[in-house]
Amino acid sequence: MGLAEETSLERNFVWQWASGAAVPIVSVILAVLVGAAVVLAVGENPLNAYWQLLRGSFGSWYYFTETVIAAIPLMLAGFAVAFAFRGGLFNIGAEGQLLAGAVASAYVGYKFHVPGIVLVPIAVLAGCLAGALWAGIGGVLKAWRGAHEVITTMMLNYTAILVTSYLVEPGPTGHPGPMEQTIQIGNPETPPMNATLPIIVPNSIVLNNRVHAGLLIALGAGVLVWFLLWRTTLGYKVRAVGLNPRAAAYAGINVKWTVAVTLFISGAFAGLAGMVNLYGLAPYQLTNSFSSGYGFNAIAVALLGRNSVVGVIAAAILFGSLQQGGTIMQANAGTSLHLVEVVQGLIIFFVGADAVVRYLAARGMVKLPGPQRQKAAA
Amino acid sequence: MSIVTASGLWTTLFDANLWQATLRQATPLALAALGGVISERSGVVNIAMEGMMLVGAFFAVFYSVIFANAAIGVVMGMVAGGIMALFLAYGAIHLRADQIVMGVAVNLAALGLTGYLLFNKYGTNGTPQSCFAPPACQKGSVYTIPDYSVPLLHRLPAVGQILFQQSPIVYVMLGLVVLVHIFIFRTTLGLRIRAVGENPRAADTAGINVQAVRYLTVTLSGVLSGLAGAYLSLTVGSFSEGMTSGRGFIALAAMIFGKWTPFGAFGACMLFGFGQALYVDLQNTSGPLQSYSTLVATLPYLLTIVALAGFIGRAIPPAADGQPYDPAAAG
Numbered sequence: 036m037g038l039a040e041e042t043s044l045e046r047n048f049v050w051q052w053a054s055g056a057a058v059p060i061v062s063v064i065l066a067v068l069v070g071a072a073v074v075l076a077v078g079e080n081p082l083n084a085y086w087q088l089l090r091g092s093f094g095s096w097y098y099f100t101e102t103v104i105a106a107i108p109l110m111l112a113g114f115a116v117a118f119a120f121r122g123g124l125f126n127i128g129a130e131g132q133l134l135a136g137a138v139a140s141a142y143v144g145y146k147f148h149v150p151g152i153v154l155v156p157i158a159v160l161a162g163c164l165a166g167a168l169w170a171g172i173g174g175v176l177k178a179w180r181g182a183h184e185v186i187t188t189m190m191l192n193y194t195a196i197l198v199t200s201y202l203v204e205p206g207p208t209g210h211p212g213p214m215e216q217t218i219q220i221g222n223p224e225t226p227p228m229n230a231t232l233p234i235i236v237p238n239s240i241v242l243n244n245r246v247h248a249g250l251l252i253a254l255g256a257g258v259l260v261w262f263l264l265w266r267t268t269l270g271y272k273v274r275a276v277g278l279n280p281r282a283a284a285y286a287g288i289n290v291k292w293t294v295a296v297t298l299f300i301s302g303a304f305a306g307l308a309g310m311v312n313l314y315g316l317a318p319y320q321l322t323n324s325f326s327s328g329y330g331f332n333a334i335a336v337a338l339l340g341r342n343s344v345v346g347v348i349a350a351a352i353l354f355g356s357l358q359q360g361g362t363i364m365q366a367n368a369g370t371s372l373h374l375v376e377v378v379q380g381l382i383i384f385f386v387g388a389d390a391v392v393r394y395l396a397a398r399g400m401v402k403l404p405g406p407q408r409q410k411a412a413a
Numbered sequence: 414m415s416i417v418t419a420s421g422l423w424t425t426l427f428d429a430n431l432w433q434a435t436l437r438q439a440t441p442l443a444l445a446a447l448g449g450v451i452s453e454r455s456g457v458v459n460i461a462m463e464g465m466m467l468v469g470a471f472f473a474v475f476y477s478v479i480f481a482n483a484a485i486g487v488v489m490g491m492v493a494g495g496i497m498a499l500f501l502a503y504g505a506i507h508l509r510a511d512q513i514v515m516g517v518a519v520n521l522a523a524l525g526l527t528g529y530l531l532f533n534k535y536g537t538n539g540t541p542q543s544c545f546a547p548p549a550c551q552k553g554s555v556y557t558i559p560d561y562s563v564p565l566l567h568r569l570p571a572v573g574q575i576l577f578q579q580s581p582i583v584y585v586m587l588g589l590v591v592l593v594h595i596f597i598f599r600t601t602l603g604l605r606i607r608a609v610g611e612n613p614r615a616a617d618t619a620g621i622n623v624q625a626v627r628y629l630t631v632t633l634s635g636v637l638s639g640l641a642g643a644y645l646s647l648t649v650g651s652f653s654e655g656m657t658s659g660r661g662f663i664a665l666a667a668m669i670f671g672k673w674t675p676f677g678a679f680g681a682c683m684l685f686g687f688g689q690a691l692y693v694d695l696q697n698t699s700g701p702l703q704s705y706s707t708l709v710a711t712l713p714y715l716l717t718i719v720a721l722a723g724f725i726g727r728a729i730p731p732a733a734d735g736q737p738y739d740p741a742a743a744g
Contacts, residue, residue: 073529127513185458190714190715190718193659193662193663193714194711196659197707197711197714331517371528373525373532374525376525380519380525389510
């Protein structure tokens with residue numbers, strides 16, 4: 036206590052920032068340690084596994100660009116979940132919204148024969164709108180029918196996965212799904228996308244890198260999220276409802292409308308994640324396994340990033356590195372990529388139950404300045 | 414819809430195989446959903462049934478191989494599900510963390526853990542060969558649960574095949590529906606569970622140990638999900654990555670659709686099980702309906718949304734569902 040009183044304003048700021056980052060950082064360390072125990076328990080070498088994971092994610096410029104690529108959809112979907120959290124809503128359905136965005140933008144991509152400079156913005160809008168509408172179902176039902184958004188958005192996840200599957204998958208007789216774009220790679224009957232996102236890092240800097248303009252879109256979206264939340268009336272309403280819906284209603288805010296709009300906007304970012312991954316990565320094709328759980332990992336990213344834009348970006352890069360490094364780890368150390376999921380699950384556990392970290396702090400094992408928030412998610 | 418298509422569907426509906434398959438599909442859903450009812454009645458939202466089913470499915474196979482015995486496999490699957498549930502319980506009850514967040518964590522960790530162990534223990538070839546009984550079973554095969562035909566009754570026309578030629582776990586599930594109903598609505602402990610789920614503060618004041626009751630219900634839920642997983646893996650005799658493929662969430666949906674009651678949840682599971690059986694059936698038939706089979710599979714999810722929105726009778730959760738309880742906080 037005495038220490039806090041004598042700190043200067045500047046130190047206070049650093050202190051505050053550190054207190055915000057302490058729980059996530061300690062949580063990641065704990066998760067990595069428990070993950071190591073699992074690896075050790077089954078008789079593998081955790082040091083070698085983690086070394087390969089680190090090397091595979093940050094060990095070379097090329098690996099680093101792959102980490103960034105993996106982080107792009109996580110950032111966007113992470114913004115989606117974080118934005119909803121700010122409004123006091125748990126959007127567990129980013130996965131479904133991401134797929135909705137991918138389907139809509141795929142349709143635009145092969146049906147519209149216009150120059151890329153026109154097509155890409157249309158695809159962005161289509162992806163955002165599809166994601167927003169998919170999430171909006173949950174928002175409207177929450178606002179006017181009282182249906183819990185966790186359950187509705189979760190159910191809409193599986194609905195989206197199945198509908199996408201219906202659209203892209205050829206049936207057992209080989210009859211193609213309704214979306215021609217998705218018949219198969221290399222099949223001349225498969226119409227190509229009429230535009231894709233360009234690679235933004237020159238080949239002369241990192242050979243064969245695949246960093247696409249989706250990174251700029253994601254960072255731009257980050258600025259937009261920050262601006263929306265902290266510089267607009269709408270953002271103020273969203274945060275007010277998130278902190279205390281009753282007080283917000285008393286202050287004259289239309290809570291129902293705000294709840295619906297919050298999920299609508301949240302879904303737009305998730306839909307954008309789908310569009311960006313479809314247009315950014317070869318072979319630019321919507322397949323059944325299009326999303327490898329980005330929407331679910333986005334929940335972890337938002338929690339770990341404490342719903343702040345900078346935090347989400349940092350958490351997305353961490354999760355991107357786990358994904359990318361995990362692939363190299365499996366190839367070089369023979370440790371299954373699934374270890375990454377275990378570590379991710381543990382990270383969510385420790386961040387969500389930051390009581391574990393607070394327990395360690397109470398015993399002087401971790402330093403935690405300032406009052407800690409009780410829960411990661413309201 | 415053409416007449417041919419219509420009559421095709423019509424004959425399918427009178428096929429005893431379809432109804433036998435319905436009960437088979439409904440069994441893992443109902444087992445997990447019953448656990449979900451118990452857990453949520455005490456105020457703990459359990460979205461981690463998917464993960465608990467997965468570890469149940471994996472360890473059932475794992476121990477069935479080690480002990481060369483399907484029954485031990487099933488028991489160990491239940492134990493594994495219960496242990497996984499303890500993580501949820503510790504986070505959600507003891508640490509009072511957000512129950513949904515803890516559920517997401519358990520699901521992801523379970524998916525990772527089972528995938529990791531599958532690769533570590535069995536390599537890329539997957540789990541060993543399955544078998545039913547010793548002549549075919551060699552050392553290291555997966556002992557699978559054989560169907561059990563109830564004497565005499567199984568000979569009844571149609572009904573015999575549907576109800577009395579099933580896996581023993583199907584019979585267990587049917588019994589559990591009744592038992593869980595009695596447990597929740599006719600026993601003292603059941604009353605306590607409901608009290609804790611409706612108003613933990615009042616229950617605490619009345620001398621009920623809220624934390625202990627919730628630990629019990631979450632663990633029971635894990636054990637039942639583990640049984641559901643064991644049923645899945647030891648009926649086909651193998652484990653594959655993510656083999657529950659969303660059944661834990663369908664069970665959650667069924668629990669809500671069944672309005673947090675055992676019989677309601679069972680009814681919903683039969684409906685969803687019918688959808689799944691029909692889906693499998695349609696996939697194997699050729700014709701215009703086949704291409705829509707995937708869409709049929711969305712029905713459980715859509716129906717649950719409709720039910721939650723109150724369009725077919727409102728589904729209202731227990732009052733304290735999802736709220737951590739702090740005994741030390743001033744009420």
